[in-house]
């Protein structure tokens with residue numbers, strides 16, 4: 813019996829914001845898609861955002877954020893640990909895609925302690941959710 817047996821958690825991605833469009837200065841936006849991967853216990857759940865195609869995202873502060881994503885990345889019984897990973901790519905046709913910094917956060921122990929909003933700029937200068945070229949928010953809930 814694991815410490816989290818019989819419990820249910822949910823991980824919900826709220827928004828992402830791109831700080832570098834990874835395109836030449838004369839292009840207004842980049843063509844982005846994201847992959848998410850949450851591993852807990854024997855379960856690994858992956859998603860692509862958007863499901864097909866890409867989002868056009870500028871790095872102008874007014875147009876750099878994809879809001880209200882509200883996508884459930886994981887729902888179920890957690891194991892003793894959980895690893896949340898997210899990857900972003902900017903699609904280029906004449907060269908390899910550009911990559912955003914990979915995101916990773918590990919949780920362990922009682923899943924009650926995992927509950928919260930994981931946001932940029934609440935953990936000082938090396939906040940995991942505040943990366944060099946993008947930032948994000950997701951929530952962990954015990955259902």
Ligand SMILES: [Ca+2]
Pocket residue numbers: 833834835836842902903904910
């Ligand atoms: Ca590019």
Ligand SMILES: [Ca+2]
Pocket residue numbers: 835842843902903904905
């Ligand atoms: Ca491009």
Ligand SMILES: [Ca+2]
Pocket residue numbers: 930931932933934935939940941942
């Ligand atoms: Ca944070």
